[in-house]
Amino acid sequence: MNRLVAFLLILFSTFVTTSGLAFLLYKNELGRLRDAVGRGSLIANLDIGPIEYADSGAGFPLLSIHGAGGGFDQGLALAADLVGGGFRVIAPSRFGYLRTPIPPDSSLAAQGDAHAALLSELNIPKAVVIGVSAGARSAVELTLRHPDKVAVLILIVPALYSPTRPVEIEVNRGNKFAFWAVNAGGDFAWWAAENIAPSILIRFVGVRPALVAAAPEAERGRVMSFVRSVEPLSLRFPGINIDSAPELRELPLEQITAPTIIISARDDLFNTLPAAKFAAAKIHGAKLIVYDTGGHLLVGQAQQVRKAIRVFLASAGVIP
Known part of the structure; x- marks a missing residue:
């Protein structure tokens, strides 16, 4: 019995020690992450409210619009991974992300207007616009509502409206x-x-x-x-929370005149391919690229995606 008690005490002590170390690691990591997202960004005080953004690099302006779970930091990373260097990257945190609060009107149209207002605040008359996943929604709204602001539209695994099969996540x-x-x-x-x-x-x-x-x-x-x-x-x-309950509806995509490239994958577990195909069919002259594999993050395709985008930007006269 004494041996059993001793064993249980050792087991309990080990559990407490391990749990304590894990929690300490978590607290240290969380503190580091909070510090990281607290630096590297600016605040633009616009009529619609404050918008957090990062402004990095030099070259033709590129507005990088992150997806669900993102922020300015994710926008910077996505631009680097999927487009490459040689651009002045403007990466906003959309409504409700990091230091951008939720305004009274948080609709997709209002998000598009916020992107346009940020570009105007920064004296950027026109930019390449890349919208990834849920970020494609406000990228499209920006392009429709402020067409003069968009030089090229890039939609990656776009979580947009589809009349047949909606974007969704499997339940398991x-x-x-x-x-x-x-x-x-x-x-x-x-x-x-x-x-x-x-x-x-x-x-x-x-x-x-x-x-x-x-x-x-x-x-x-x-x-x-x-x-x-x-x-x-x-x-x-x-x-x-906002991105999880979008009011998706069919938009007049045929009115988009900016050169547009749309990229998705057949095995995207968010099922963005039907929306990508629908948008490509509606936007005049849009180029659609579909990979057989890669999932929502286009795993194994990043180099090909970057090359395809840069070739498309060159054909649009944005880069040499």
Whole structure:
């Protein structure tokens, strides 16, 4: 009996010590992440309200509009990964993300107007506009409502309206946990899943874990970097809430005159391909590129995506 008690005490002590170390690691990491997103951005005080943004690099202006779970930091990373250098990148945090509050009107049209107002505030008459995932919605609104502001429109895995099959996320046990973490604004739950069961979060962001496991090390690192970019979840939760309940409707896409390129993947777990095809059919002259594999993060396709976008920008006269 004494040996059993001693064993249980050792087991309990080990559990407490391990839990304490894990929580300490989490607190340190959360503090570092909060510090990181607290630097590197500016605030533009617009009529619509304050908008957080980053302004980085030099060259032709590029407005990088992040998807759900993002912010200015994700916008900068997406521009670097999918477009490459040689641009002045303007990366706003959309409504409810990081230091951009939610205004009384948080509609997609208002988001498009906010993008236009930010460009005007920065004395940028025209920019290349890239909208990724949920960010494609306000990119399209900007292009429709302020066509003079958009030199080229780039839509990546666009979470747009489709009359046939809507953009959606599959329901399974792992995604239910991830949904719970997001709905609770749970920083610790996201951090723990990232360290203990990353495949849950990989699937939650629209990619099959097996695809990531088979990818080169650099691509696996890019995927995990994206997963980490959602932290601190609590600072992005209000924006995720807005993106989770969009009022998607058919827009007059045929009125878009800016050169447009749209990219998606057949195995995107968010099912963006029908919306991509629909938009490409509606926008006159739009170029549609579809990869067989890659998922929502276009795993293994980043180099090809960057090349295709730069060739398209060159054909539009934006880059030599």
